[in-house]
Amino acid sequence: MKMKCNFNVEDLIKYTENLLSDEDKERVLEHLNSCEKCKRNYGVLKFTETYAKDSLPVSESISKNVMEAIDVNRYSKNKKFWLGGAFHRAIPAIKPVLAATAAVVVLLGVANFGSLRGLIYNPSSVGPSTTDPVNHPQNTNPAVLPESTNAVTKEPVETKLITLYYANSNADKVVAEKREVEISKDTQIEKLVFEELQKAPKTEGLYLPIPKGTKLLSASTEGGICTLDLSREFVDNSPGGTAGELMTLYSIINTMTELPDIDKVQFLIEGQKEEVYVHAIFDEPFKRNDDIIEKSSSEIKAEVEARSQIAIKAIKEKDMEKLASLVHPVKGVLFSPYSYIELEKHKVFTKDQLKDLLESEKVYNWGDYDGSGHPIELTFRQYFDRFIYNQDFANAEKIAYNEVQQLGNTIVNISDIYPESKFIDYYFSGFKPDFEGMDWASLKLVFEKYDGQWYLVCIAHGEWTI
Amino acid sequence: MIGVLTMNKERDNMLVENTLKGNISSFEELIRLYQVKIFNFLSKMTASREDAEEITQEVFIKVYKNLYKYNNKWSFSTWIYRIAINTLRSEYRKIKNNKDIDYYATIPELPANFSDYPEIAYEIKEQSVEIIKLIDQLKEDQKTALLLRCMQDFSFKEIGDILGITPDAAKMKIQRAKQSICRKYEKLQERGR
Numbered sequence: 001m002k003m004k005c006n007f008n009v010e011d012l013i014k015y016t017e018n019l020l021s022d023e024d025k026e027r028v029l030e031h032l033n034s035c036e037k038c039k040r041n042y043g044v045l046k047f048t049e050t051y052a053k054d055s056l057p058v059s060e061s062i063s064k065n066v067m068e069a070i071d072v073n074r075y076s077k078n079k080k081f082w083l084g085g086a087f088h089r090a091i092p093a094i095k096p097v098l099a100a101t102a103a104v105v106v107l108l109g110v111a112n113f114g115s116l117r118g119l120i121y122n123p124s125s126v127g128p129s130t131t132d133p134v135n136h137p138q139n140t141n142p143a144v145l146p147e148s149t150n151a152v153t154k155e156p157v158e159t160k161l162i163t164l165y166y167a168n169s170n171a172d173k174v175v176a177e178k179r180e181v182e183i184s185k186d187t188q189i190e191k192l193v194f195e196e197l198q199k200a201p202k203t204e205g206l207y208l209p210i211p212k213g214t215k216l217l218s219a220s221t222e223g224g225i226c227t228l229d230l231s232r233e234f235v236d237n238s239p240g241g242t243a244g245e246l247m248t249l250y251s252i253i254n255t256m257t258e259l260p261d262i263d264k265v266q267f268l269i270e271g272q273k274e275e276v277y278v279h280a281i282f283d284e285p286f287k288r289n290d291d292i293i294e295k296s297s298s299e300i301k302a303e304v305e306a307r308s309q310i311a312i313k314a315i316k317e318k319d320m321e322k323l324a325s326l327v328h329p330v331k332g333v334l335f336s337p338y339s340y341i342e343l344e345k346h347k348v349f350t351k352d353q354l355k356d357l358l359e360s361e362k363v364y365n366w367g368d369y370d371g372s373g374h375p376i377e378l379t380f381r382q383y384f385d386r387f388i389y390n391q392d393f394a395n396a397e398k399i400a401y402n403e404v405q406q407l408g409n410t411i412v413n414i415s416d417i418y419p420e421s422k423f424i425d426y427y428f429s430g431f432k433p434d435f436e437g438m439d440w441a442s443l444k445l446v447f448e449k450y451d452g453q454w455y456l457v458c459i460a461h462g463e464w465t466i
Numbered sequence: 467m468i469g470v471l472t473m474n475k476e477r478d479n480m481l482v483e484n485t486l487k488g489n490i491s492s493f494e495e496l497i498r499l500y501q502v503k504i505f506n507f508l509s510k511m512t513a514s515r516e517d518a519e520e521i522t523q524e525v526f527i528k529v530y531k532n533l534y535k536y537n538n539k540w541s542f543s544t545w546i547y548r549i550a551i552n553t554l555r556s557e558y559r560k561i562k563n564n565k566d567i568d569y570y571a572t573i574p575e576l577p578a579n580f581s582d583y584p585e586i587a588y589e590i591k592e593q594s595v596e597i598i599k600l601i602d603q604l605k606e607d608q609k610t611a612l613l614l615r616c617m618q619d620f621s622f623k624e625i626g627d628i629l630g631i632t633p634d635a636a637k638m639k640i641q642r643a644k645q646s647i648c649r650k651y652e653k654l655q656e657r658g659r
Contacts, residue, residue: 009648013641032583040655041648043586047576047597048647052616054574055506059519062505063497066526067490074530076488340535372556413535440630464630 005035012038016045157184164197165254165293166206167247173294174251177203189259190219190226197255209247211237217270224263225285226256232270238278245278250292257288264288300422301401307454308424308445315443315459316394318384320355327351328448328455336460337367337376337387339404339412339444358384387461393426393443400425405442414446418457421448440464478542485533493533496542497526503618504550510613511554513572513602521557525550540627544620547628551610569595569602596654600647608643615640 007028014020015028032039160183165174181196183189194216200208213233220227238248253265264285267274273283295303307326314322327333332350334341345367349357357380366376366383378386398405404412405427414423423446430439446458478499484492504525509518528549536545573594576587590597601609607629614620614628622633622640629636 009645010641012648013644037652039583039586040589040652043583043590044597044648044651045644047590047594048601048612048644049616050576051572051574051594051598051601052510052613055502055617056509056515056572058502058505062501062519062522062526063494065523066497066530067494069523069527070493070530072490073488075486075533370552 005031005037007031007035007038009041012041012045016042016049157182159183162193162196163255163258164193164201165251166201166203167209167251168294169205169207171207171209171243171247174247174254174292175203175206175294176296177201177206188219190221190228190256190262191216193255193259194219194228194252197252207247209244209251210234211239211248213237221262224261225266226259226262226264227266227268228252228256229268229271234267235269235274235277240278242279245280246292249277249280249286250289253286254288254290254293304422304447304454305401305424307447307456311445311456312394312424312426312443315389316392318358320358323456324351324354326456327354328450328457330450331448331455331457333456334458335366335383335387336458337383338370339442339460339462341413341417341458341460342367343417388443388459390461391428391441391443393428393441396426396428396443398425398427398429400427404444405429412462414444414458414460418446418448421446421457422454423447423458423460474543475541479538482533482536482538482542485530493530496529500543500546501526504546507547507613507617508550508554509572510601510617511609513569513598515572517557521550521553524557525553528553541624544624544628547614547618551628569598572598593651593654597647597651600650600654604643604646608639608646611636611639612643 011020011024011028015025020028028038032042160181161178162181164177164179166177167173168175179196179202181192183192198208198210198214211234213231214237215231215233217229217231218227219229238245256262256265264287266285267277267282276282311323311326314320314326327350329351332348333354334343334346334348336342336346347364347366360380363377363379364383366378366387368374369376376383376387401424402422403425404414405425414421423444425442425444427442428440431441432439440463442462444458444460444462445456446460447454448457449455478496481492481496481499485496501522505518505522508521508525509515512518512521525546529546532549536542576591576594601612604612611625611629614625615622620628622637625636625640626633629639631639
């Protein structure tokens with residue numbers, strides 16, 4: 001036992017894990033022949049692996065017992081208790097309008113249309129999710145780029161970013177879709193834009209609300225008024241209904257008024273002014289309507305962040321009056337002790353109930369403790385201290401909009417339970433270094449829009465669940 | 467290797483979806499595919515065949531009940547371990563109390579080429595039970611990480627996902643587990659001499 005040993009357990013671990021260079025491996029191997037201590041450690045490590053890998057035969061009764069214990073009809077067709085949006089899809093939320101735009105903008109620096117109203121685009125407002133590759137000019141048509149218009153005797157072609165409005169799936173708002181088009185000097189921009197609008201939207205979830213067969217007979221702009229002469233189909237093929245009518249009209253009006261020098265749109269049907277369209281007075285020019293445009297995600301983000309700021313402050317200060325004023329007037333607010341929200345298990349309070357809840361001595365059942373599965377039976381005050389504000393979330397390490405922060409495969413089902421919601425995640429990655437991040441904590445405030453305002457529908461606590 | 471994993475993942479997701487459509491034999495297939503792994507993991511975690519069997523059953527029952535919550539962004543293969551660990555922890559108190567472990571029942575057959583050093587191979591064989599005890603007595607999180615790594619060839623990332631920690635933290639736990647076993651064994655040998 002007198003030989004010199006320059007190796008430690010760590011080296012041997014690396015050796016057994018095959019993480020050493022050939023040279024180092026050689027050195028360890030040589031050393032192993034002469035060092036009893038290392039040989040022993042090596043043997044122990046090898047044994048550990050063998051032991052872990054060794055598998056015992058499995059009793060057949062496991063499968064049998066499980067099948068007997070479960071309700072085999074739980075998921076059968078006439079028993080879909082679990083639908084209601086709880087099943088998770090890996091499909092990421094799609095915000096393709098912005099995605100498409102983002103892709104376009106990058107390559108647009110050359111064409112200078114910055115002065116055109118509505119065409120100014122601020123890349124910093126791009127949402128976080130860029131999943132839709134449509135309309136990426138690099139992939140589709142490289143010839144569009146000004147550099148590549150070579151010296152052949154062609155009309156000078158410019159690349160322009162235009163904004164088109166399509167109907168959303170509820171037919172209550174129009175949504176902008178930006179598109180890059182090529183325009184030569186002698187093309188009439190109004191015509192080009194209208195015809196571009198008649199192509200189907202590239203954004204998923206948007207619809208073209210212009211009646212089938214509609215043709216633009218002519219277009220002209222004078223004194224800020226763009227006159228569009230449309231074929232009879234525009235009237236005849238209209239699906240009717242006020243909502244559809246508004247979509248049809250404002251999809252066109254808002255698209256056209258994106259162009260410089262156009263403030264209003266006058267419609268003609270085959271050269272004639274008509275008195276009404278479906279319901280709308282049709283013989284006067286229409287003004288642009290900004291209220292019917294769905295807000296961009298950056299605007300929404302700013303709104304939600306502002307509301308959440310008020311909410312987290314109210315929570316920190318235990319200002320229940322204030323907090324209650326933020327609660328959804330119809331749905332109330334749900335309290336979820338962990339990230340997985342269960343509508344049938346977790347408590348919901350209305351804004352009126354919430355006001356005096358901190359003083360209440362009543363013990364509620366808030367769901368089950370993770371791990372033990374025991375019911376969480378606490379007064380609101382106790383719940384508040386344990387499952388709402390158990391950390392100083394108002395000064396969280398990270399505050400994120402609509403994205404979940406924590407690690408691990410904790411299921412976060414906010415977007416399934418509240419598909420229309422936006423949330424703010426107040427997040428701490430961990431407190432004690434020994435816990436190696438297993439003591440992360442988060443508080444998510446979930447908001448839904450009601451009557452033009454964002455209201456709190458859920459306060460979901462999150463922590464490492466065992 | 468990656469191809470196989472992706473295929474398994476697709477296969478698992480398909481079986482989950484079919485189960486959720488009411489096709490119960492898809493769930494039986496999932497049991498068949500995973501029971502050996504889960505049972506062996508649990509039998510090493512509990513060092514008891516009976517407990518492991520019981521908890522394995524419970525894991526599959528839980529998997530079935532909660533299948534609609536399964537997020538197919540994650541692999542089924544990591545999700546089920548997470549449930550196994552949850553179940554184990556909630557059952558653990560019960561088990562720990564009446565632990566009268568027969569470590570001898572779990573000694574693996576050592577392969578002939580187990581060690582290049584015959585004298586050590588002999589010693590380890592003799593001391594198998596002691597080493598198994600050391601593994602069993604590891605801190606729970608270390609033991610879990612070590613077993614997941616050694617028996618399933620999970621990546622550090624996957625182990626991190628299962629335990630809700632970073633890949634680096636997972637790697638660290640495995641490293642510490644191995645160090646701890648070696649050091650304790652060393653001490654044991656010194657005392658025995």
